[in-house]
Amino acid sequence: MLIGASGFLGGSIVRKLRAEGHQLHLVGRKRPADLAEGMGFSAWPEDADEPPADALGEAEAIVNLAGEPVAQRWTPEAMKRIRSSRVDRTLQLAEALAGHPSRPAVYVAASAIGFYGPRGEEALTEASPPGRGYLADVCVEWERAVDFVETLGVRTVKLRIGIALGPGGGALKEMAPPFRAGVGGKLGSGKQWMSWIHADDIAGLVSFALAHDAASGAWNATAPHPVTNAEFTKALAKALHRPALFTVPEFVLRLKYGEMATVMMASQRVLPEAALRAGYTFLYPELPAALASLRL
Ligand SMILES: NC(=O)c1ccc[n+]([C@@H]2O[C@H](COP(=O)([O-])OP(=O)(O)OC[C@H]3O[C@@H](n4cnc5c(N)ncnc54)[C@H](OP(=O)(O)O)[C@@H]3O)[C@@H](O)[C@H]2O)c1
Numbered sequence: 001m002l003i004g005a006s007g008f009l010g011g012s013i014v015r016k017l018r019a020e021g022h023q024l025h026l027v028g029r030k031r032p033a034d035l036a037e038g039m040g041f042s043a044w045p046e047d048a049d050e051p052p053a054d055a056l057g058e059a060e061a062i063v064n065l066a067g068e069p070v071a072q073r074w075t076p077e078a079m080k081r082i083r084s085s086r087v088d089r090t091l092q093l094a095e096a097l098a099g100h101p102s103r104p105a106v107y108v109a110a111s112a113i114g115f116y117g118p119r120g121e122e123a124l125t126e127a128s129p130p131g132r133g134y135l136a137d138v139c140v141e142w143e144r145a146v147d148f149v150e151t152l153g154v155r156t157v158k159l160r161i162g163i164a165l166g167p168g169g170g171a172l173k174e175m176a177p178p179f180r181a182g183v184g185g186k187l188g189s190g191k192q193w194m195s196w197i198h199a200d201d202i203a204g205l206v207s208f209a210l211a212h213d214a215a216s217g218a219w220n221a222t223a224p225h226p227v228t229n230a231e232f233t234k235a236l237a238k239a240l241h242r243p244a245l246f247t248v249p250e251f252v253l254r255l256k257y258g259e260m261a262t263v264m265m266a267s268q269r270v271l272p273e274a275a276l277r278a279g280y281t282f283l284y285p286e287l288p289a290a291l292a293s294l295r296l
Contacts, residue, residue: 001059001104003027003044003051003093004066008169009110009161009202013063014039016203017210027055028066046085051096061210063108064090070114070135071174074259083138090145097152106155108209109146113162113195113222115139118266121193125273126160126218135263143218155216157209159202162222162270165290166199172236176296178248179237185246187253190230192267195222198284198293208280219274224285226269232287239291 005014006028017024018036025040026032035041042052066089068081090109097103116124117131130140143158150156164170178184202221209215227235237244253261272282284290 001025001027001055001062003062003064003089004110005063006032007065008166009164009199010065011168012166012199012203013065013206016200016207020207025055025059027052044089049092051093053096053100056096056100057102059104061106061108062093062104063206063210064093065110067110070112070263071171071257071260073257074134079134083141086138086142087145090142091148094145094148094152097149097154103152103154106157106210107146107149108157108159108206109143109149111143111146111158111160111218112139113160113220113268113270114263115143115160115218116268116270118262118268120267122269124195124220124268124270126220127273133262134259150216155213157215158218159205159209159221160218160270161202162195162197162220162226162268164199164202165196165294166202167294170199171196172294172296175236176240179240179242179244182242183246184233184237184240184242184244185248186230186233186244187248188229188250188265190228190233190247192229192265193226193269194229194232195220195226195268195270196232196287196290197222198290200283200293204283205275205280208275208278212278215278217274219278220270220272221275222270222272223287223290224272224276224282225287226271227287235287235291236296239288239294239296 027044042055068085114135117133117136233244
């Protein structure tokens with residue numbers, strides 16, 4: 001059962017799990033128009049407190065990706081939706097599972113490197129403590145809600161997802177257009193670390209976490225080689241065959257995104273220690289090959 005798989009990362013994950021022969025049942029707010037043949041669907045409307053019982057019935061595994069997009073202006077209403085779509089919905093799911101006669105063997109939950117907050121040059125592993133700020137607080141609560149599922153005897157893996165690069169969405173959808181227009185450039189000093197990951201590696205990590213009984217707890221879902229914003233800018237410009245002569249000052253980001261700009265400027269040097277230790281082999285450990293694969 002996959003919750004919130006109609007979005008950006010859901011596409012790669014569904015493709016991968018289907019190719020592996022899993023039988024998939026999607027749960028979302030509304031039925032996707034392009035639901036593939038053989039895939040089930042149950043609606044979990046935004047105002048419903050309980051997940052659809054029919055979907056819980058036979059689920060051997062649950063992957064939960066649902067969450068109101070973070071990359072938007074953080075109005076009080078948006079902040080409420082960002083939190084409740086993650087924390088409250090996970091708690092509702094845990095409660096429903098608690099009262100259900102059968103439980104899945106494994107629950108793979110999306111979390112985010114926002115957990116760590118802005119951390120400068122510090123190398124961040126799964127053992128690092130959480131950071132400060134709204135997003136870090138939401139991630140801490142989100143993961144705590146996942147821990148309730150674990151107390152029900154379900155193996156859980158919390159993927160602290162980094163800046164995901166893939167076709168048709170995510171960070172590149174915002175970042176690439178100025179570069180294409182020839183006005184791309186680094187953000188501020190460009191010294192801040194960006195912990196990116198290819199969408200195919202997120203799908204790979206989900207599949208790995210589902211299949212490996214020893215996988216549990218928090219896993220950083222980031223490539224083994226994070227880069228600075230200046231390095232990212234250079235690689236993106238090269239992949240797009242465009243110059244990167246400009247510098248985008250923080251105040252410009254603030255004008256567009258408000259408080260969210262803090263997250264875009266945050267330095268986070270995250271390392272996927274747990275995944276590497278468990279034996280996961282990254283398809284795209286280095287940024288240039290990851291960008292090249294996307295045929296920007
Ligand atoms: N993309 C990244 O770079 C990145 C980085 C770090 C963490 N993550 C996390 O990974 C997960 C998947 O990311 P994504 O980029 O695929 O996200 P996405 O496309 O923005 O959204 C995922 C799904 O969440 C559901 N959703 C959206 N707003 C909701 C709301 N208000 N209430 C309930 N459900 C809602 C939607 O599914 P339905 O319409 O089917 O209900 C949507 O397809 C998210 O939880 C995100 O926070 C992503």
